[in-house]
Amino acid sequence: MPPRSSHSRGDYTPPDLMERFTTGRSDIPDDDYHRARAQNHFQPNRWPSDPDFVRTAVAYYAEMERLASDLMRVFARALALPEGYFAPFCDRHISHLVANYYPAQHQSAAAGQFRAGAHTDFGALTLLHPARSPRGLQVQAADGGWEDVVHVPGSFIVNIGDLMARWTNDRWVSTMHRVVPPVSESGETADRMSIAFFLQPNDDAGIDCLPTCTDAEHPPLYESVTSGAHYQMKSNRSWIGKKDLPAASAASESQA
């Protein structure tokens, strides 16, 4: 695989210091949508041989689906919409469950290198569980500064993703976040793990400004996009290599 850049911003950075194991749905209906149109998201999962691992991951995915759908009902109410408003956008969702593994670090990161470079998540919402060594996650505040996310044990961190920002016309912000490398001076070089469920609406769901988030003073800020097209665009940017850089940035890079 090409180096993973500071994922999704489309600017070149040294690769993230992480490994990722991704799974999708495991109960895939046999219809055109799942087998053809959205097939990239419904490839068979490639599991390790441990049956307990598989059982746990499948059960975890199902629980995250349920929690995410509950939250989408809460979101609808908070946005003065009928509780079931988002259901038809998410009933054939293309969500992924990922385990992020950040290996122990025995040498300093390169300049500009992170465990996870600054990015926003692609979908509607993310349910994040910092499973091991929770420190390191930071969110960007409105003034551009970075703040540590303090994990409350037993809770999930919920990120608003790009599609919710588009739906709400930026009333809700798609949070810029990153995971900083451990600071070796203080001996914090331990490995880290997090588990994230990214609720990504149906591949063909059209994401348009919600009726309750626009008026004469707040015209829609974004063009209509499908969830699948937005995902593809962000995913392509995540894997940008130096060769893909526009000429101007490649030139400035080679002077560095």
Ligand SMILES: O=C(O)CCC(=O)C(=O)O
């Ligand atoms: O590991 C973390 O705490 C954050 C991971 C993350 O932002 C992501 O997987 O999108």
Ligand SMILES: [Fe+2]
């Ligand atoms: Fe993220």
